[in-house]
Amino acid sequence: MNELDQHAGERLRYAFQVSRRDLFKFMGAGLIVGMCVPALTQESGRPAFDSEAPPKDLDSWLHIAGDGKVTVFTGKVEMGQNIRTSLAQQVAEELRTPIAAITMVMGDTELTPFDLGTFGSRSTPQMGSQLRKVAAAAREMLIDMAAQHWHIDRSKLAAENGNVKQSHSSEKITYGELTGGQKIVKVIASDPATTEASRWHIAGTPAPKVDGRAFVTGSHQYTSDIMRAGMLHGKVLRPNAFNATLASLDSASAEKLANVTVVHDGNFVGVAATSPEAADNALLLLQAQWNAPTQVSEAELFHELQSNVDNNASGFGGRANHETGDVDKALSEVKLTSKQTYTVAYIAHAPLEPRAAVAEWNGDKLTVWTGTQRPFAVREELASAFHLSLNQVRVMVPDTGSAYGGKHTGDAAVEAARLAKAAGKPVRLVWTREEEFTWAYFRPAGVIEIRGGVKDDGTIAAWEFHNYNSGPAAMGTPYNIPNQRIAFHPSHYPLRQGSYRGLAATANHFARETHMDLLAALIKMNPLEFRLKNTTDARLRAVFEAAATRFAWGKHAASADHGFGIAGGIEKGGYVATCAEVAVNRSSGEVKIVRAVEAFDCGAVINPQGLRNQISGAVVQAIGGAMFEAIHFENGRILNPHFRSYRVPRFRDIPAIEVEIIDRKDLPSMGAGETPIVGLAPAVGNAIFNATGVRLTSLPLLAKPLKKES
């Protein structure tokens, strides 16, 4: 799936599976609250609360059981971003019940409502606000039920800690007692009022990660830990290059092995055996001939991307292109102009848990556990691959060993299911690290061209920005510039590419904020002052000022080979500013990031503990893409598909990281999994310029070491 498709994907849509068709008549434009209780309505002697007949299958969204336990159903998945905890907090807040009473059922296509996927920083603003409304409606229902139960006015009642209490006495009744024995369905047609962030008691607090203990004891079961009775282990024979076709296969020796199933189906060749080692040994016996075309290599990459624009590719929002004023005229009218080309390498997500799946067939019904960000899309992929209807396929996503945008597809799921079908037994398939580095997809490489012109007073007169291939995310400028031309040019590209944490916002921020630094240097202004002079956005100014204050920006003079840089921006409702301090060793060319300060504003903070973890983690991950991560490739082959040759940040690379959160309780909560990653690379590049006078314009920055020319 390319990046543009994902932008289209950010429009939320609902499509319940066939067995839930009954729900549609209740949907209208709003949301569904379900509170189904197994016991019979008649036994309680109380009427069902709403007049609508309960649809037969409404264990979705939210369920309160007779014991007071709350189960919330959402198609979102947990992969380290801590959404399981922050969604539970929001439900607990509105329902006035402890977090411990809540179980989140996530990412299971049979149990949870359809969800497009966990990406684009949408879980907090969309799913979070939906579940808050659902929980608020449930709370008000519980109060109504208590009012009926006691025959008193609801204004004398309040929900608190899993109970409805009478305000003028010590009388209280638990949610479980209220709901027990009833079958109740509520459909929200309008938005119920939710609690203002300034009055939160559970949301807005540093609640510890739900199930945290399972992670420190090793008991949490990731996909790759799941065992099924009789389960085999699968391996796939990979082609010798991308886009290769299988010319011939001799599998006779492998097929002679006991307890080994060999599958040859078109270009797919795989084996299933009783252990991963036995499967590996069987793979070695397969004699395959592949025909691979000649393909673009890394050396030609940027030239190819710029010269092979794909005019047929279209994107959501008309590629987000935009033009105001007259850029050419404005550039001709100012003295100080600059033109620069920036490049960004292909990089890999390298989630520590590689793609994995366990597939099990029961007759013509397929069940798959897999680490994916898009369980419902993977269900479609499986149904399509095996010519099944959607309700014959169930996809479940155990909390996953990270993804960073890299697990949108169902490759491992389809492979495991194909092998399981042939073997007649469940199959677990875990990609090797080399497979993960080769056969997954990459963050798109790109070329960005910028022209800018600045007036004598330090205001920017004109700005032209062209992005080739890497994507349109955050391509616009948050600065007030009267004349702008901004365009995204999709290209024909050599490697499989797709989503990545922040999409192209990292590339576009790197180019833009580096160019801002370049313009500031041109007019000899302090880079922070230059930015503040050119933006009136109060939230952007606030994060710049917060980061600068914490960093003591301008209080330290740059010394030889030691410098300071700043960068910032706005994306997906998040406001970010990053300051970096670097030390450059000019004889070795090594750069050490000494310190990074990042200020972030994503509205009302739901979990400051989790948010700090996300921001700090994004800064760490950004160090890789900024400094040294790059996929090297030649003629359809990846040259560095291992951690020893693809360097990722390690303990030794980590600077002092300080996080400054601006908690805007007056503003809606937005996502934070992506945007904190965008500021580091330009801040570090600008700091390197500050230290050395050398302007680096490629990511990774250390592609060409900063050795002083002798």
Added chain:
Amino acid sequence: MPTITLTVNGSRHQVDTEGDESLLSALRNRLGLTGAKYGCGEGQCGACTVLMDGLPMRSCRIPAASATNNKIETIEGLSHNGSLHPVQQAFLDEEAFQCGYCTPGMIMAAVRLLNSDPNPSDELIIEHMNGNICRCGAYPRIFAAIRRVGGKK
């Protein structure tokens, strides 16, 4: 399929293995001890770290058949009667993880470090832990968790 004996978390187990099976594979697939993770199979990431006779080893690189005379400790053997090992507790207290996939390997590496030096210097922590990758970037918190066990805040 050769049968070997492995001593894991104080118990002896008879295990049927493939000839070239790694210790990681035997622990995970034969004994159901899935705390140690596969991250790279090349000894580069530390997700599979277990202790052998007290030393941190990359179990993905050790043939199971060569570990028959060693005492093997995995994350599953760390807590006793429901109470967490101090390193586990510190990871929990600092919330020193995001996706948690690297966590068992990190904890086992940290346990060895703190067994050998109960109050390690910051430089030693970095040197000792540098072979363990946390792709989510929780390093500052992992560092803080180890310092916490070492008595530093």
